[in-house]
Amino acid sequence: MSISRREFLKGLLATSATTMISSSLLVAGKTEAAQETWKVSGSHWGAFRAKIERGTVTTIKALEGDAHPTDMLKGIQGIIYSPSRIRYPMVRYEWYMNRLQANPATRGDNRFIRVTWDQALDLFYEELERVQTQYGPWALHAGQTGWRQTGQMHSCNNHMQRAVSMHGHYIKKIGDYSTGAGQTILPYILGSTEVYAQGTSWPLILEHSKLIVLWANDPAKNLQVGWNCETHESYGYLDQLKQKVAAGETRVISIDPVKTKTQLMLDCEQQYIHPHTDVAMMLAIAYTLYTEELHDQSFLDTYTLGFERFVPYLLGEGEDKTAKTPAWAEAICGVPAARIQELARTMASQRTQLLFGWSIQRQQHGEQPYWMGAVLAAMLGQIGLPGGGVSYAHHYSSIGVPASGAATPGAFPLNPDQGSKREHDKEDFGQYSKTIPVARWVDAILEPGKKIDYNGSTVTLPELKMMVFSGNNPWHHHQDRNRMKQAFQKLETVVAIDFTWTATCRFADIVLPACTQYERNDLDAYGSYSKRGVLAMHKLVDPLYQSRSDFDIMTDLCRRFDRHKEYTRGLDEMEWVEKLYNDCRAANKDTHPMPDFTTFWQQGLVRFEGNTDFVRQGSFREDPEINSLGTPSGFIEIFSRQIARYGYDDCQGHPMWMEKNERSHGGPMSDKHPLWLQSCHPDQRLHSQMCDSEAYRATYSVQGREPIYISPEDAKRYSIQDGDLVRVFNDRGQLLAGARVSDRFPPGVVRIYEGAWYGPMGAEVGSLDTYGDPNTLTQDLGSSKLAQATVANTCQVSIEPFRSKAPRVTSFGGPTEIEA
Numbered sequence: 144m145s146i147s148r149r150e151f152l153k154g155l156l157a158t159s160a161t162t163m164i165s166s167s168l169l170v171a172g173k174t175e176a177a178q179e180t181w182k183v184s185g186s187h188w189g190a191f192r193a194k195i196e197r198g199t200v201t202t203i204k205a206l207e208g209d210a211h212p213t214d215m216l217k218g219i220q221g222i223i224y225s226p227s228r229i230r231y232p233m234v235r236y237e238w239y240m241n242r243l244q245a246n247p248a249t250r251g252d253n254r255f256i257r258v259t260w261d262q263a264l265d266l267f268y269e270e271l272e273r274v275q276t277q278y279g280p281w282a283l284h285a286g287q288t289g290w291r292q293t294g295q296m297h298s299c300n301n302h303m304q305r306a307v308s309m310h311g312h313y314i315k316k317i318g319d320y321s322t323g324a325g326q327t328i329l330p331y332i333l334g335s336t337e338v339y340a341q342g343t344s345w346p347l348i349l350e351h352s353k354l355i356v357l358w359a360n361d362p363a364k365n366l367q368v369g370w371n372c373e374t375h376e377s378y379g380y381l382d383q384l385k386q387k388v389a390a391g392e393t394r395v396i397s398i399d400p401v402k403t404k405t406q407l408m409l410d411c412e413q414q415y416i417h418p419h420t421d422v423a424m425m426l427a428i429a430y431t432l433y434t435e436e437l438h439d440q441s442f443l444d445t446y447t448l449g450f451e452r453f454v455p456y457l458l459g460e461g462e463d464k465t466a467k468t469p470a471w472a473e474a475i476c477g478v479p480a481a482r483i484q485e486l487a488r489t490m491a492s493q494r495t496q497l498l499f500g501w502s503i504q505r506q507q508h509g510e511q512p513y514w515m516g517a518v519l520a521a522m523l524g525q526i527g528l529p530g531g532g533v534s535y536a537h538h539y540s541s542i543g544v545p546a547s548g549a550a551t552p553g554a555f556p557l558n559p560d561q562g563s564k565r566e567h568d569k570e571d572f573g574q575y576s577k578t579i580p581v582a583r584w585v586d587a588i589l590e591p592g593k594k595i596d597y598n599g600s601t602v603t604l605p606e607l608k609m610m611v612f613s614g615n616n617p618w619h620h621h622q623d624r625n626r627m628k629q630a631f632q633k634l635e636t637v638v639a640i641d642f643t644w645t646a647t648c649r650f651a652d653i654v655l656p657a658c659t660q661y662e663r664n665d666l667d668a669y670g671s672y673s674k675r676g677v678l679a680m681h682k683l684v685d686p687l688y689q690s691r692s693d694f695d696i697m698t699d700l701c702r703r704f705d706r707h708k709e710y711t712r713g714l715d716e717m718e719w720v721e722k723l724y725n726d727c728r729a730a731n732k733d734t735h736p737m738p739d740f741t742t743f744w745q746q747g748l749v750r751f752e753g754n755t756d757f758v759r760q761g762s763f764r765e766d767p768e769i770n771s772l773g774t775p776s777g778f779i780e781i782f783s784r785q786i787a788r789y790g791y792d793d794c795q796g797h798p799m800w801m802e803k804n805e806r807s808h809g810g811p812m813s814d815k816h817p818l819w820l821q822s823c824h825p826d827q828r829l830h831s832q833m834c835d836s837e838a839y840r841a842t843y844s845v846q847g848r849e850p851i852y853i854s855p856e857d858a859k860r861y862s863i864q865d866g867d868l869v870r871v872f873n874d875r876g877q878l879l880a881g882a883r884v885s886d887r888f889p890p891g892v893v894r895i896y897e898g899a900w901y902g903p904m905g906a907e908v909g910s911l912d913t914y915g916d917p918n919t920l921t922q923d924l925g926s927s928k929l930a931q932a933t934v935a936n937t938c939q940v941s942i943e944p945f946r947s948k949a950p951r952v953t954s955f956g957g958p959t960e961i962e963a
């Protein structure tokens with residue numbers, strides 16, 4: 144349903160009376176005669192106006208008020224008009240012909256046949272029925288989630304899960320790829336996940352912090368996107384910080400093997416460190432604090448438990464008989480002992496804010512750096528003070544921007560209103576666990592029935608036969624492509640719902656074309672955590688080709704088992720958008736008055752006033768008894784009796800330095816594969832989203848391939864010139880990438896951004912990836928028995944110039960269509 148011009152004008156009249164409207168937001172229809180309109184919408188990349196000429200989006204520009212729009216807005220048109228768009232419902236050819244007798248080795252050959260929507264949805268429904276009947280709910284996994292496009296009504300994870308739940312039960316996941324290790328360990332230590340919690344407000348940090356440590360943290364890169372529509376207000380604070388650094392008022396140190404975008408932007412200090420050795424460095428800082436009596440004993444006495452059980456380990460009186468001295472750490476982390484001491488003394492002498500990024504916990508034993516970070520902050524005694532203590536989230540979705548305190552719109556419901564169709568199989572997961580740690584699903588396919596430790600419990604991996612993916616791209620997000628290839632050969636049915644032909648579609652059996660967010664009406668929070676307002680997401684153009692909204696697709700699926708009325712609750716798209724708006728309006732009635740829906744829809748954005756400053760753990764500091772933490776003891780747990788009781792060798796009662804199974808700079812595997820591959824989050828994409836945006840990709844690709852960043856020293860060592868094609872490989876896989884030689888990178892460290900589209904030369908295991916997906920090389924291992932989280936960053940590789948004839952990139956442009 145689109146808003147007609149008449150309704151638009153009606154809304155225009157209604158708006159003039161209310162004061163909440165900023166008139167500049169009005170989408171004037173003057174040029175409509177020339178078939179040109181401007182519409183307001185928003186995305187992970189921010190709010191914008193789109194110009195539509197003769198039914199085509201021709202211009203996207205940031206909405207007024209976004210003072211720091213991201214360059215990625217330039218990539219949006221290319222998403223809508225990508226040659227990779229899924230045009231029709233498609234079924235894998237071999238599967239279509241032979242179903243369960245299909246030759247498993249053909250999976251991934253990208254040969255598909257076009258079917259009608261009815262055929263595709265009938266097949267989807269039949270397979271749900273078959274798998275539930277023949278096996279049980281444990282054989283179906285529809286619980287993987289991901290970075291679906293923005294919009295609260297059309298949140299496609301919710302649509303798929305609600306619809307499939309109405310049919311029957313299935314395996315779900317726990318945790319996520321972002322912060323799997325962090326969100327599991329921190330509740331034991333600080334009483335909450337911390338990673339998704341509001342952090343100390345930037346104005347307080349700017350006012351009080353004298354030293355800010357960016358530990359494995361690149362906010363200037365990562366704050367370009369938000370979970371909801373991003374406002375980019377954090378960049379205003381980063382600008383102020385830059386001025387303070389220049390004026391010598393605040394010292395900022397970036398502890399990172401790489402010179403980050405933030406470090407360059409702030410022009411602040413960089414402390415180089417060998418990858419994955421941060422815990423050693425932190426221990427040596429702690430050692431210095433303790434032995435020089437610079438630690439805050441009264442804070443430790445009042446607010447923490449277990450310090451005395453940690454000290455012997457620090458001093459070398461424990462089992463390992465190794466004192467964690469700066470000299471000991473220097474040999475591991477490469478940071479000079481004197482520098483470690485200087486840092487310890489500086490931290491203790493002034494207000495110090497530790498700001499951790501997340502990449503550092505996406506490694507083997509990724510729990511340890513976060514735990515040790517909390518211990519360090521506790522020893523400094525500044526937790527709960529403005530501008531002091533530790534944060535694990537200031538690089539994410541504008542956390543730290545003072546929030547309005549308003550409610551923002553809820554989402555289309557995830558759960559069914561009543562039980563599933565198959566009431567009888569409700570709890571019948573047999574011997575299997577019904578939730579599994581998010582990154583362990585490939586293990587489940589390969590080793591069904593295996594029991595693994597997880598966070599104090601035992602998980603029995605289910606025997607998966609069918610998987611349904613929507614709003615996520617596992618053939619980007621999961622590790623070790625060749626292992627995935629082997630696993631997928633065991634699956635009977637894979638359904639992928641997406642708008643673009645990702646590698647997940649290539650390896651699926653039934654592929655359903657959703658439309659993009661730009662082809663449907665929706666609304667969103669403006670500012671994920673800052674809750675700066677409510678944004679209208681006007682449909683820009685009609686769904687392209689045969690694509691349909693997820694809502695529409697899932698309604699039609701539910702029709703097949705007669706639950707469609709319950710699914711939609713009798714409301715259509717626009718009625719849902721209006722309902723979600725009105726529910727939000729009612730919730731904000733007394734504090735943040737909002738105009739009626741029509742007014743809101745015309746004006747595009749309702750802004751919320753109010754800036755509430757906040758100090759993380761402030762109330763706990765004020766009164767640790769009344770405002771106790773969510774830990775077992777209510778205090779900060781430097782030693783966790785609960786974790787110690789689990790008896791895990793790879794995550795014990797207090798933080799420890801543990802060697803990794805792969806590590807650069809003399810660590811394990813570095814003799815065979817000398818380079819550390821970090822697969823950080825892309826500067827010019829959101830994961831795999833926007834990689835299919837052709838013109839935009841051309842602004843960063845190298846000979847049509849994903850760049851690999853490499854130091855001038857290593858480039859010379861391996862006879863690589865900037866712009867060369869290179870083969871990157873290890874024992875798990877091989878890929879082609881384009882070399883970018885950059886002095887931001889130290890010897891021994893290379894980077895390929897995650898989300899580069901997988902483009903195998905063939906379906907067979909081990910084939911060369913023609914574009915440069917780093918997960919062709921990463922390992923699929925749990926961080927520890929505690930979190931079982933991804934260790935994407937624990938990865939050693941080799942590199943060589945690629946001098947043969949370059950194969951064509953197979954990642955983009957959709958399937959090979961076989962005529963029926």
Ligand SMILES: Nc1nc2c(c(=O)[nH]1)N[C@H]1C(S)=C(S)[C@@H](COP(=O)(O)OP(=O)(O)OC[C@H]3O[C@@H](n4cnc5c(=O)[nH]c(N)nc54)[C@H](O)[C@@H]3O)O[C@H]1N2
Pocket residue numbers: 288289290291292297298299320321322505613614615616617619620621640641642643645657658659660693822823824829830831832897898917918921935936
């Ligand atoms: N090596 C390595 N791997 C990593 C990481 C890393 O650092 N290194 N990071 C991990 C992290 S933190 C994350 S969060 C994950 C991200 O993993 P994902 O969330 O899986 O990544 P996206 O590329 O955002 O995938 C979203 C997919 O949903 C589709 N989609 C978007 N909107 C819609 C919609 O409305 N309807 C439908 N049907 N589909 C839609 C998009 O086209 C896209 O294919 O990756 C993880 N993988």
Ligand SMILES: Nc1nc2c(c(=O)[nH]1)N[C@H]1C(S)=C(S)[C@@H](COP(=O)(O)OP(=O)(O)OC[C@H]3O[C@@H](n4cnc5c(=O)[nH]c(N)nc54)[C@H](O)[C@@H]3O)O[C@H]1N2
Pocket residue numbers: 320321322358359360361364365366367368398399400401403416417418419420421500501502503538539821822823824825826827828829830936
């Ligand atoms: N532009 C953009 N922004 C994003 C995303 C995106 O895809 N694109 N994704 C969003 C999502 S879902 C997430 S989870 C977050 C991810 O946020 P993070 O995981 O924090 O981001 P990364 O870019 O992977 O890594 C940040 C820094 O960690 C450093 N680092 C890695 N390993 C180590 C180590 O062992 N020691 C030290 N000291 N430093 C290390 C890297 O060099 C890098 O500078 O970003 C969010 N923001």
Ligand SMILES: [Mo]
Pocket residue numbers: 320321322
């Ligand atoms: Mo993430």
